[in-house]
Amino acid sequence: MLKCVSVQIQTSFVLSCLLLLQSIAMKVPDSSSPTGVLEEFFRTEEFNSSSETVKNPSSSRFRKMVQLLRSKSKKSLENVKIPFHNNGVIKSSFRRCSSMRENLRFSSNDSHFLLHSPRRIFTFSDLKSATNNFSLENLIGKGGYAEVYKGMLPNGQMVAIKRLMRGNSEEIIVDFLSEMGIMAHVNHPNIAKLLGYGVEGGMHLVLELSPHGSLASMLYSSKEKMKWSIRYKIALGVAEGLVYLHRGCHRRIIHRDIKAANILLTHDFSPQICDFGLAKWLPENWTHHIVSKFEGTFGYLAPEYLTHGIVDEKTDVFALGVLLLELVTGRRALDYSKQSLVLWAKPLMKKNKIRELIDPSLAGEYEWRQIKLVLLAAALSIQQSSIERPEMSQVHN
Incomplete structure (x- = not known):
């Protein structure tokens, strides 16, 4: 009996969150978040029996997610019934879900993106087989939000499998849907490609594995120093990727976590922006978001974000701008002594001491004009006032 009540309360929590988010959407016609999967989450027939007594306590929310993502149910949300005899739980859940408003809005324009997506659904068995049961030797990245494992599919393709870990199960589901929804909308050579996803045994995103790893690993950990021609190519490619996110998508996307570790390098060192875990939609008629939860990476955070x-x-x-300084100087955004690259570089740029900024490992092998162009773009991009910073298209040009 207690298990039944627990499962019903958890289901009520998810339902109330989703209904709260839908009510917000009705008031905001322009969307600020990916919604394809979430909209179908509303519509799934799983919720039509939510007012009945739970007969199978072992049926988890993850199982419902699997069934949803494999189905193409078009059932309307109008038929959803909520067990309001748990009214106290509902009110509590509404309060717990209020923080999701910053991340999620609903629109009827996105549902086809994931329903008709060619991306593959991976079983937990597939993922364990690809990563040798998520062995430590295949762990290539770990942070507060996720773990990333390298793996190999049966066809020999190398992949990176991101396992979301932050928060409780409901928060993980929201993070998963948000990130996958954004990646389902983007298609650009300088954006990491999403191959598929898995929802058994946790929430997983499966991406192409870049053979050279991340820019951070190549720039700071590799025995071979990166040539300037490659650095310049990376600078241009990341700028092109951001121009696409800001102006080329059908909605504006703010990545919010651009850093060397989130730039993957393909076989020919073309950069690909990855990790959209903190990304946000920005509606056309909005000038900005105000977020209350502080997230990001020190050394790359804009002053107005830190303060307001x-x-x-x-x-x-x-x-x-910080990334461009890293490419020129070979220094980290925040070194081991916690010194800021921006604070170190600004006085030198102001005095036009360019040669003191250049990575000594380049040993003079660089195009002087390109160095000056990259430093000019960096100097404009790290202005204290956001108004004085250029648009991404201007930086690229």
Whole structure:
């Protein structure tokens, strides 16, 4: 009996969150978040029996997610019934879900993206087989939000499998749907490609594995120093990727976590922006977001975000400016002594001491004009005031 009540309360929590989010959407016609999967989550027939007594306590929310993502149910949300005899639980759940408003809005324009997506659904068995049961030797990245494992599919293709870990199961589901929804909308050579996903045994995203790893690993950990021609190619490619996110998508996307570790390098060192875990949609008629939860990577955070929680395209512009400085100087955004690259570089740029900024490992093998162009773009991008920073298209040009 207690198990039945527990499962019903958890289901009520998820339902109330989703209904709260839908009510927000009705008031905001322009969307600020990916919604394809979430909209179908509303519609799935799983919720039509939510007012009945739970007969199978072992049926988890993850199982419902699997059934949803494999189905193409078009059932209307109008038929959803909520067990309001748990009214106290509902009210509590509404309060717990209020923080999701910053991340999720609903629109009827997105549902086809994931329903008709060619992306593959991986079983937990597939993922365990690809990663040798998620062995430590295949762990290539770990943070507060997720673990990333390298793996190999039966056809020999190398993949990166991201396992979301932050928060409780409901928060993980929301993070998963948000990130997958964004990646389902993007298609650009300088954006990491999503191959598929898995929802058994946790929430997983499966991406192409870049043979050279991340820019951070190549720039700071590799025995071979990166040539300037490759650095310049990376600078241009990341800028092109951000121009696409800000202006080329059908909605504006703010990445919010541009950094060397989130730039993957293909076989020919073309950069690909990855990790959309903190990304936000920005509606056309909005100038910015105000976020209350502080997230991101020190050394790349724009001043207005640190002080006021303001998020817009200029947030990414500032982070790109820091990345450009890393490419020129070979220094980390925040070194082991916690010294800021921006604070170190600004006085030198102001005095036009360019040669003191250049990575000594380049040993003079670089194009002087390209160095000056990259430093100019960096100097403009890390302006204290966001108003004085250029748009991404201007940085690229």
